Amino acid sequence: MDTSIGVIGFGRMARAIISPLLERGEYSPDQVFGIVGNDSSIPEALNELCEGVSIFSSDDVLAKMAWGAPLQVLAVKPQQLEKVRESASRFESINKASKPLMISILAGITLKTLQESFPGHLCVRAVPNTPSLVGEGLTGLAWGDDISLHQKRKVKKIFEPISEIFELPEYQLDSFLALTSSGPAYIALMVEAMADGAVAAGLPRHLSNQLVHKTFSGTASLLREKGLHPAELKDMVASPAGTTISALRHLELTGLRSSLIEAVVLAAEKSRQLAEKMSS
16 A cells, blocks of 8 residues: 555546556556545546556445555545545544645645645645646646655656646645636637637638647747747737738737736636635
């Protein structure tokens, strides 16, 4: 059990975290123990994982294998925290020698709430985003009390295969989430709208989708690799009295810039509200 990992909640993000660890040999399948809500969820949880991973329902006595692991990933929905806390209390005596390290990826659940919910654990908050599913993610980490340098390295090793890592004070995680976790939805909306515009202008749907995907990824690469400020790239493309500046004028008139700014601010505020609600 000293080198095992327990995963409480085994959805897509949890599988995205665990799969690279198995592929790289950081853990063998027989060292991974998962917990899901009921037996019917086990086949889906095992999907795309190596043979030999053990997953149990939360009411199975063998769930103690996950709760007894020295490293645990908490990946349930935030609303399920109370139920998980009750389940964990049944196995409190398993880790008498040392406190297990719990990595929570639950949005809106603060370190204070985690440490109150799982007093026998050392807690870390992680905020990964959905591009982590294809190894192109971003993860924000906030450390709880008494986390050693060795444990910090261990946590970073969990997320390094799927994301770039940023260590942040916890108060900045709401803003990090609003930009990086909610951000893919904003971008997906823009991708869809631009592809629709190309279809309206005469391009076939399959080509519009292909072109807009490449335009977004290519633009992101150009900004990053050349170290350009977005305004520099905008000015490079927008020639006097040309097509681009006409389109940009329309976007400014319709408030795209301010809408995106407010979207990020509102998402951050909502995250803070959820944290306050869960802690009350």
